[in-house]
Amino acid sequence: xxxxxxxxxxxxxxxxxxxxxxxxxxxxxxxxxxxxxxxxxxxxxxxxxxxxxxxxxxxxxxxxxxxxxxxxxxxxxxxxxxxxxxxxxxxxxxxxxxxxxxxxxxxxxxxxxxxxxxxxxxxxxxxxxxxxxxxxxxxxxxxxxxxxxxxxxxxxxxxxxxxxxxxxxxxxxxxxxxxxxxxxxxxxxxxxxxxxxxxxxxxxxxxxxxxxxxxxxxxxxxxxxxxxxxxxxxxxxxxxxxxxxxxxxxxxxxxxxxxxxxxxxxxxxxxxxxxxxxxxxxxxxxxxxxxxxxxxxxxxxxxxxxxxxxxxxxxxxxxxxxxxxxxxxxxxxxxxxxxxxxxxxxxxxxxxxxxxxxxxxxxxxxxxxxxxxxxxxxxxxxxxxxxxxxxxxxxxxxxxxxxxxxxxxxxxxxxxxxxxxxxxxxxxxxxxxxxxxxxxxxxxxxxxxxxxxxxxxxxxxxxxxxxxxxxxxxxxxxxxxxxxxxxxxxxxxxxxxxxxxxxxxxxxxxxxxxxxxxxxxxxxxxxxxxxxxxxxxxxxxxxxxxxxxxxxxxxxxxxxxxxxxxxxxxxxxxxxxxxxxxxxxx
Amino acid sequence: xxxxxxxxxxxxxxxxxxxxxxxxxxxxxxxxxxxxxxxxxxxxxxxxxxxxxxxxxxxxxxxxxxxxxxxxxxxxxxxxxxxxxxxxxxxxxxxxxxxxxxxxxxxxxxxxxxxxxxxxxxxxxxxxxxxxxxxxxxxxxxxxxxxxxxxxxxxxxxxxxxxxxxxxxxxxxxxxxxxxxxxxxxxxxxxxxxxxxxxxxxxxxxxxxxxxxxxxxxxxxxxxxxxxxxxxxxxxxxxxxxxxxxxxxxxxxxxxxxxxxxxxxxxxxxxxxxxxxxxxxxxxxxxxxxxxxxxxxxxxxxxxxxxxxxxxxxxxxxxxxxxxxxxxxxxxxxxxxxxxxxxxxxxxxxxxxxxxxxxxxxxxxxxxxxxxxxxxxxxxxxxxxxxxx
Numbered sequence: 001x002x003x004x005x006x007x008x009x010x011x012x013x014x015x016x017x018x019x020x021x022x023x024x025x026x027x028x029x030x031x032x033x034x035x036x037x038x039x040x041x042x043x044x045x046x047x048x049x050x051x052x053x054x055x056x057x058x059x060x061x062x063x064x065x066x067x068x069x070x071x072x073x074x075x076x077x078x079x080x081x082x083x084x085x086x087x088x089x090x091x092x093x094x095x096x097x098x099x100x101x102x103x104x105x106x107x108x109x110x111x112x113x114x115x116x117x118x119x120x121x122x123x124x125x126x127x128x129x130x131x132x133x134x135x136x137x138x139x140x141x142x143x144x145x146x147x148x149x150x151x152x153x154x155x156x157x158x159x160x161x162x163x164x165x166x167x168x169x170x171x172x173x174x175x176x177x178x179x180x181x182x183x184x185x186x187x188x189x190x191x192x193x194x195x196x197x198x199x200x201x202x203x204x205x206x207x208x209x210x211x212x213x214x215x216x217x218x219x220x221x222x223x224x225x226x227x228x229x230x231x232x233x234x235x236x237x238x239x240x241x242x243x244x245x246x247x248x249x250x251x252x253x254x255x256x257x258x259x260x261x262x263x264x265x266x267x268x269x270x271x272x273x274x275x276x277x278x279x280x281x282x283x284x285x286x287x288x289x290x291x292x293x294x295x296x297x298x299x300x301x302x303x304x305x306x307x308x309x310x311x312x313x314x315x316x317x318x319x320x321x322x323x324x325x326x327x328x329x330x331x332x333x334x335x336x337x338x339x340x341x342x343x344x345x346x347x348x349x350x351x352x353x354x355x356x357x358x359x360x361x362x363x364x365x366x367x368x369x370x371x372x373x374x375x376x377x378x379x380x381x382x383x384x385x386x387x388x389x390x391x392x393x394x395x396x397x398x399x400x401x402x403x404x405x406x407x408x409x410x411x412x413x414x415x416x417x418x419x420x421x422x423x424x425x426x427x428x429x430x431x432x433x434x435x436x437x438x439x440x441x442x443x444x445x446x447x448x449x450x451x452x453x454x455x456x457x458x459x460x461x462x463x464x465x466x467x468x469x470x471x472x473x474x475x476x477x478x479x480x481x482x483x484x485x486x487x488x489x490x491x492x493x494x495x496x497x498x499x500x501x502x503x504x505x506x507x508x509x510x511x512x513x514x515x516x517x518x519x520x521x522x523x524x525x526x527x528x529x530x531x532x533x534x535x536x537x538x539x540x541x542x543x544x545x546x547x548x549x550x551x552x553x554x555x556x557x558x559x560x561x562x563x564x565x566x567x568x569x570x571x572x573x574x575x576x577x578x579x580x581x582x583x584x585x586x
Numbered sequence: 587x588x589x590x591x592x593x594x595x596x597x598x599x600x601x602x603x604x605x606x607x608x609x610x611x612x613x614x615x616x617x618x619x620x621x622x623x624x625x626x627x628x629x630x631x632x633x634x635x636x637x638x639x640x641x642x643x644x645x646x647x648x649x650x651x652x653x654x655x656x657x658x659x660x661x662x663x664x665x666x667x668x669x670x671x672x673x674x675x676x677x678x679x680x681x682x683x684x685x686x687x688x689x690x691x692x693x694x695x696x697x698x699x700x701x702x703x704x705x706x707x708x709x710x711x712x713x714x715x716x717x718x719x720x721x722x723x724x725x726x727x728x729x730x731x732x733x734x735x736x737x738x739x740x741x742x743x744x745x746x747x748x749x750x751x752x753x754x755x756x757x758x759x760x761x762x763x764x765x766x767x768x769x770x771x772x773x774x775x776x777x778x779x780x781x782x783x784x785x786x787x788x789x790x791x792x793x794x795x796x797x798x799x800x801x802x803x804x805x806x807x808x809x810x811x812x813x814x815x816x817x818x819x820x821x822x823x824x825x826x827x828x829x830x831x832x833x834x835x836x837x838x839x840x841x842x843x844x845x846x847x848x849x850x851x852x853x854x855x856x857x858x859x860x861x862x863x864x865x866x867x868x869x870x871x872x873x874x875x876x877x878x879x880x881x882x883x884x885x886x887x888x889x890x891x892x893x894x895x896x897x898x899x900x901x902x903x904x905x906x907x908x909x910x911x912x913x914x915x916x917x918x919x920x921x922x923x924x925x926x927x928x929x930x931x932x933x934x935x936x937x938x939x940x941x942x943x944x945x946x947x948x949x950x951x952x953x954x955x956x957x958x959x960x961x962x963x964x965x966x967x968x969x970x971x972x973x974x975x
Contacts, residue, residue, distance in 0.1 A: 011683055012805060014792060014802070015780070015789065017787065
């Protein structure tokens with residue numbers, strides 16, 4: 001103990017030992033601040049509803065495992081999505097208006113890679129076992145997602161896959177330079193470790209399907225679109241014409257085949273791009289023939305850009321009218337098209353131009369103009385399907401009482417056919433089934449609604465099972481609500497990539513790894529819209545010492561006995577994690 | 587040990603020697619060099635003190651009031667607009683009887699935006715209950731800063747050490763830096779009159795009713811009076827140890843003077859030269875340097891000026907609607923003295939304009955030709971300016 005300071009007692013200085021705590025200044029208040037987390041625009045834009053603002057915050061803190069688990073609660077495939085998702089989250093990132101969007105997809109991939117490198121096992125909350133068994137047909141992204149979430153909800157999920165290895169389109173449709181096989185295997189192994197059983201080489205016929213409706217409590221049908229759509233032009237079944245999806249599957253099966261010369265790829269979707277870029281890697285040249293314009297292509301813009309960088313040629317506004325075999329070559333007859341107004345989906349509407357058809361000679365033709373279900377009974381609207389279906393944004397439930405209920409999902413029901421929408425579909429199906437078993441079909445819509453992230457349609461498992469995220473206001477934080485005084489301009493991370501020359505030689509992954517340090521810095525750019533990252537601005541600015549912090553600094557509360565309602569805390573909160581209401585007058 | 591020091595650094599050396607424990611300041615030219623070097627001392631461990639960075643001079647003084655209330659020695663430095671911003675808390679510091687010491691570098695107030703020397707900033711704070719000590723050279727700056735702590739802590743009032751912008755703050759002069767041992771002998775550790783102590787929580791200066799406020803003010807008035815005597819004592823102790831004595835006022839060649847210049851700050855050095863030159867010409871002239879402005883040494887001023895026939899006050903400051911501020915104080919000191927000499931007020935050098943020896947000679951001969959001042963203030967060296975622009 002310090003020696004008492006000697007005082008010279010000569011001064012009259014009024015003082016009081018009465019505590020000022022007697023003066024409960026809270027009675028002066030007519031505005032009431034409170035902690036209220038809100039919804040980040042990225043999380044609402046994410047089809048899987050990932051809690052991105054929180055994930056970035058955890059990365060900033062170096063809590064990589066927790067960040068990874070936060071993803072896994074909403075998306076079983078971060079290693080896949082960090083690579084192939086079209087990241088709509090970044091398109092809605094508030095930081096775009098400040099400098100550039102946070103590289104959310106790069107962060108997601110980093111977390112998955114870090115978990116793999118460290119052989120991390122996730123610790124996720126699993127609901128008590130229900131004793132119910134669900135068959136999942138198809139091990140693509142929707143099936144894996146449905147099985148994952150059903151498992152977390154306490155169901156026994158059995159996946160049936162016709163192919164010799166699981167993954168569906170992830171394994172057979174997406175080239176390795178975008179999604180290496182090892183990454184996919186890791187993700188699937190983790191799903192199996194979680195308790196999902198996957199049976200490969202098990203084709204489910206219509207007859208077996210009906211049998212399954214008796215032996216399982218429910219069936220999820222997510223067998224995808226595997227059959228190439230026809231061009232319906234003369235010569236498309238002739239020599240030199242191949243279907244693009246089969247070509248991709250062949251490469252992923254390990255068949256090494258050179259495709260020298262020029263290949264025409266007909267289509268404007270991601271498959272067309274994948275085929276063209278695979279041709280380049282198999283020693284050929286590729287020209288994409290598309291009947292609309294580049295801006296109208298359903299393919300992800302970044303993929304189109306990469307294809308062009310690698311030497312793929314794009315010819316727009318040309319519709320194939322005939323393919324003729326000329327010796328070993330194909331003569332492609334193309335009708336020039338023109339834009340005539342707008343389609344219902346906002347894309348340019350096309351009509352044949354007055355110009356005469358043109359012809360080009362290529363060594364082969366790949367069709368990639370879209371796919372459809374391989375068997376007609378897969379479709380929820382197929383003739384035999386009962387009319388008792390309940391339609392949701394990403395799946396469709398049929399429960400006619402003639403057997404176990406069936407949920408159709410994935411490409412069979414989603415408007416946009418891509419991996420992340422398929423994952424969203426599997427999740428919606430799992431939640432819908434859980435509600436179905438507990439409360440009946442009529443309760444599903446009503447009980448799904450509060451689980452929406454922002455305005456939906458993305459759903460959150462964490463909200464469904466009553467986690468902390470449930471407390472969040474669905475309000476989506478806008479840029480105007482961010483106090484940008486607390487942020488500095490900082491360049492977005494540039495992910496290292498393989499050189500063009502290296503890409504021509506192999507199917508090696510193009511995007512390279514980043515360091516933990518780089519990831520933490522990039523995550524630090526995140527505004528963490530709507531969530532508290534414990535920056536303590538509220539605590540520092542409160543003139544009434546009315547912000548009470550828990551001993552471990554995790555929790556903050558307001559001492560309303562003394563809070564005068566000045567609102568400083570709310571104004572100085574950089575990320576709109578607080579709300580100021582008018583005090584109710586008694 | 588003698589060193590060539592900038593005036594600002596002379597202040598900093600004194601603060602280091604005074605073992606100040608808490609420093610806070612907000613940068614403002616021409617003061618910044620002082621706290622710049624102090625922050626360096628604190629960071630490099632040359633001083634065992636806390637340096638509080640703040641967002642304004644207002645917060646700076648508020649922080650020091652809090653710090654000093656816990657029983658530590660504190661320091662700040664400011665100028666002009668910064669001092670004006672502290673105004674509210676200047677009253678608080680003196681009312682709370684906290685012996686905070688501040689270096690105040692005289693700088694003109696805006697507008698026009700001007701960083702040069704002018705005393706109006708500090709003199710405008712004359713009613714805030716702070717002692718004010720004006721300095722003539724860098725040695726005096728160092729000595730006065732050390733002395734100010736001794737004086738302030740003795741009477742429990744805050745003190746300003748005032749120095750001219752650039753003429754002092756940025757000019758290098760040889761300065762004798764005293765040894766730490768000698769300074770320790772002169773300036774014992776701070777013994778507060780009361781402290782804020784978390785072991786015995788209380789709040790100081792709560793609501794005070796009309797029953798006690800008058801007495802609190804009277805106490806401050808008494809302390810200011812005591813400070814006059816205390817200054818003489820402390821100045822003597824300083825002289826005993828360091829061999830330099832300044833006095834509340836200094837009479838320069840004045841025992842037989844008919845006409846006496848009254849000056850403060852660096853203008854005094856110019857007055858010394860003018861007096862020397864005029865004496866050489868046979869003029870019976872002297873000068874009176876006023877060092878202690880608050881409390882105003884009325885008796886010493888009277889003694890020094892009583893026998894003169896004419897008094898010339900050169901003010902580098904102005905109180906609009908009245909006159910030069912030193913002139914006002916000198917008039918007030920003399921007015922009850924029967925047959926006191928007339929006081930000629932001159933205003934010169936505002937906003938850092940040079941006050942030259944020739945200027946003082948011209949003033950002298952003008953006064954010599956006049957029996958009585960024709961006006962309270964004569965502005966020296968006014969030039970034509972283009973008022974149309």
